[in-house]
Amino acid sequence: MDTPARLRPMLRAAAIMLATAVAGPALTGTALAADPIRIGSVVSATGPAAFLGDPEAKTLKLYVDELNKKGGLLGRPVELVLYDDGGDANKARTFATRLVEDDKVVAMVGGTSTGATMAMIPVFEEAGIPFVSLAGGIEIIEPVRAFVFKTPHTDKTACQKIFEDMKARGITKIGLISGTDGFGKSMRNQCLKVIGQYGITVVADESYGATDSDMTPQLNKIKNTAGVEAVLNPGFGQGPAIVTRNYAQLGIKLPLYQSHGVASKSFIELAGPAAEGVRLPAPAILIGDKLAAVDPQKPVVAEYKTSYEKATGQPVSTFGGYGYDGIQLVARAIASAKSADPKKIRDALEATKGYVGVTGIYTFTPTDHLGLGTDSFRMLEIRGGDWALEAPAR
Amino acid sequence: MSEFLQLAFSGLTVGAIYALIGLGFTLIYNASDVINFAQGDFVMIGGMGTVFLMAAGLPLPVAALIALAAAVLVGLLLHRLAIEPARGASPVTLIMITIGASIFIKGVSQIIFDKQFHSLPAFSGDTPIPVGGATILPQSLWVMGTALALVVALYLFLEHTLVGKAVLATAANRLAAKLVGINVALVLALAFGLSAAIGALAGVVATPITLTRYDIGTLFTLKGFAAAMLGGMGNPVGAVVGGLLIGLIETFAAGYLSSTYKDAVAFLMILLVLLFLPRGLFGSRSVERV
Numbered sequence: 001m002d003t004p005a006r007l008r009p010m011l012r013a014a015a016i017m018l019a020t021a022v023a024g025p026a027l028t029g030t031a032l033a034a035d036p037i038r039i040g041s042v043v044s045a046t047g048p049a050a051f052l053g054d055p056e057a058k059t060l061k062l063y064v065d066e067l068n069k070k071g072g073l074l075g076r077p078v079e080l081v082l083y084d085d086g087g088d089a090n091k092a093r094t095f096a097t098r099l100v101e102d103d104k105v106v107a108m109v110g111g112t113s114t115g116a117t118m119a120m121i122p123v124f125e126e127a128g129i130p131f132v133s134l135a136g137g138i139e140i141i142e143p144v145r146a147f148v149f150k151t152p153h154t155d156k157t158a159c160q161k162i163f164e165d166m167k168a169r170g171i172t173k174i175g176l177i178s179g180t181d182g183f184g185k186s187m188r189n190q191c192l193k194v195i196g197q198y199g200i201t202v203v204a205d206e207s208y209g210a211t212d213s214d215m216t217p218q219l220n221k222i223k224n225t226a227g228v229e230a231v232l233n234p235g236f237g238q239g240p241a242i243v244t245r246n247y248a249q250l251g252i253k254l255p256l257y258q259s260h261g262v263a264s265k266s267f268i269e270l271a272g273p274a275a276e277g278v279r280l281p282a283p284a285i286l287i288g289d290k291l292a293a294v295d296p297q298k299p300v301v302a303e304y305k306t307s308y309e310k311a312t313g314q315p316v317s318t319f320g321g322y323g324y325d326g327i328q329l330v331a332r333a334i335a336s337a338k339s340a341d342p343k344k345i346r347d348a349l350e351a352t353k354g355y356v357g358v359t360g361i362y363t364f365t366p367t368d369h370l371g372l373g374t375d376s377f378r379m380l381e382i383r384g385g386d387w388a389l390e391a392p393a394r
Numbered sequence: 395m396s397e398f399l400q401l402a403f404s405g406l407t408v409g410a411i412y413a414l415i416g417l418g419f420t421l422i423y424n425a426s427d428v429i430n431f432a433q434g435d436f437v438m439i440g441g442m443g444t445v446f447l448m449a450a451g452l453p454l455p456v457a458a459l460i461a462l463a464a465a466v467l468v469g470l471l472l473h474r475l476a477i478e479p480a481r482g483a484s485p486v487t488l489i490m491i492t493i494g495a496s497i498f499i500k501g502v503s504q505i506i507f508d509k510q511f512h513s514l515p516a517f518s519g520d521t522p523i524p525v526g527g528a529t530i531l532p533q534s535l536w537v538m539g540t541a542l543a544l545v546v547a548l549y550l551f552l553e554h555t556l557v558g559k560a561v562l563a564t565a566a567n568r569l570a571a572k573l574v575g576i577n578v579a580l581v582l583a584l585a586f587g588l589s590a591a592i593g594a595l596a597g598v599v600a601t602p603i604t605l606t607r608y609d610i611g612t613l614f615t616l617k618g619f620a621a622a623m624l625g626g627m628g629n630p631v632g633a634v635v636g637g638l639l640i641g642l643i644e645t646f647a648a649g650y651l652s653s654t655y656k657d658a659v660a661f662l663m664i665l666l667v668l669l670f671l672p673r674g675l676f677g678s679r680s681v682e683r684v
């Protein structure tokens with residue numbers, strides 16, 4: 001059998017590739033020093049949650065590169081294995097299994113939505129691999145699971161921050177208008193759970209559909225309820241913007257509190273002049289340049305903002321910040337554990353104390369895998385179409 | 395009293411938007427028997443198109459006009475590329491085609507525009523006008539005025555122009571219309587184009603109130619469809635009355651009963667009406683089809 005001459009180089013290449021593929025695992029086994037530490041991630045870089053997942057993915061890539069520039073961890077390079085679930089929790093779970101079984105990651109930072117995170121948790125719990133989630137839901141860390149941590153604030157923290165502010169201002173009776181979407185519902189429930197501790201009662205409790213375009217009937221009802229001293233709107237997306245506009249249209253003069261769900265510039269744009277005077281809790285990153293010089297988070301936030309904006313040409317967002325804190329927490333844990341063993345990384349993560357991040361200052365304990373207090377939120381007020389830092393009303 | 399007025403204003407504003415979309419349904423249904431589930435997406439194209447053209451520096455009227463033209467083009471393409479080739483297929487098939495078209499339009503809009511919510515500045519300022527203890531936004535008057543103007547214009551067009559009569563004739567009997575020399579294909583294209591224009595115009599006037607995003611069409615399609623069904627599919631007056639009724643029921647249910655069940659109340663009313671008047675409120679007057 002004679003092979004045509006021009007095919008020979010190709011065959012040779014194929015043979016070499018085959019040989020490498022077979023010998024591959026054996027080689028990496030011996031060359032341990034150059035073996036990278038693999039950190040896994042599954043985020044929703046595309047799909048409906050892309051506005052959350054895209055900055056997360058970019059941040060993770062940016063800071064893994066950064067780690068490698070500084071010589072990696074434990075003298076080994078760090079490799080980020082990143083998958084995009086497109087906003088589909090089923091896909092997220094498939095990728096989670098792949099990360100554990102094929103990619104052999106030692107830790108995982110990801111899970112853009114609460115749904116995707118919950119779908120992936122069993123995989124990592126079973127494999128005993130630490131999983132730092134970037135999603136908001138409180139069910140991720142309550143009840144505490146041995147290997148699951150998370151970086152974003154929960155709705156509960158936001159509720160507590162808002163109620164602290166209300167209490168300091170002597171507000172005791174509020175009207176509630178919540179979205180019926182997942183975010184609005186969850187936050188309403190969390191708020192109702194903790195509201196009693198602040199001596200505040202809900203005297204009007206209204207809701208609206210996530211896609212509604214007019215909330216004046218509900219607000220009118222609150223307006224006509226006797227004794228309401230402030231209104232709180234747990235919601236996400238365009239709903240709060242419409243609530244804010246309708247609020248101004250009806251001429252309601254009571255303080256309006258929005259949630260951290262609208263802590264972005266686009267809320268001010270959508271709500272327009274009606275947003276003046278609206279108060280909301282937000283993480284430090286939103287107002288990096290307005291933080292006091294002594295604020296421990298100021299340098300961290302400034303560094304992240306500069307690096308991210310230089311690398312991507314896009315403005316920083318809270319969501320990318322969750323990714324930043326996730327990867328930093330894991331990197332710190334690997335360094336302090338002096339090992340890439342998942343169990344030891346987990347123990348080191350749980351021992352994290354006073355890590356100053358973009359989102360807040362984290363201190364994990366065996367009973368608290370979020371590690372953020374209400375001080376991680378800043379109370380902001382919208383003034384002149386921009387965020388203004390509220391002096392703590394005490 | 396002031397509460398009643400406030401709710402009525404809200405209901406009429408929202409209802410006028412539903413009515414405009416219901417009108418679009420009616421027009422296409424009349425000409426072609428197709429229930430066009432991409433109707434709400436014309437509203438989105440009108441709103442998003444205007445937002446992005448204004449962001450590019452064009453003044454509002456010019457931006458709105460271009461967005462309107464774009465929507466008409468999409469309407470014509472929808473007819474030419476999706477409905478026309480399937481001519482003769484059953485209504486269910488055609489409905490499925492329009493649902494597919496709607497998904498396609500949303501997908502493309504995500505890429506052309508973006509995935510964020512956007513708003514337009516109100517045409518005549520944001521200062522609410524006080525009326526009898528309640529307030530109404532100037533933009534609400536724009537929405538209601540546009541709805542009224544379009545209804546009158548559409549009525550005059552259908553009843554008092556030759557082309558309008560041709561549309562009605564095509565609806566009544568396509569074969570007979572062809573035999574008397576009506577260019578049926580042209581009439582159908584006209585219906586799609588006009589319907590897209592009405593939808594897009596609704597989008598332009600409603601966006602300062604409702605805000606807009608690439609996927610907002612789904613909601614509008616559902617409400618507009620409900621309006622058209624309640625009024626009696628195929629009857630322009632019915633679509634308008636149906637739209638206003640749904641808007642009013644929704645707001646009164648939210649204001650006086652419970653905001654949690656406002657959609658349920660509205661749809662329950664529709665079910666009841668259709669139970670007793672299967673052809674809708676004005677259905678008996680619609681053209682009998684054999």
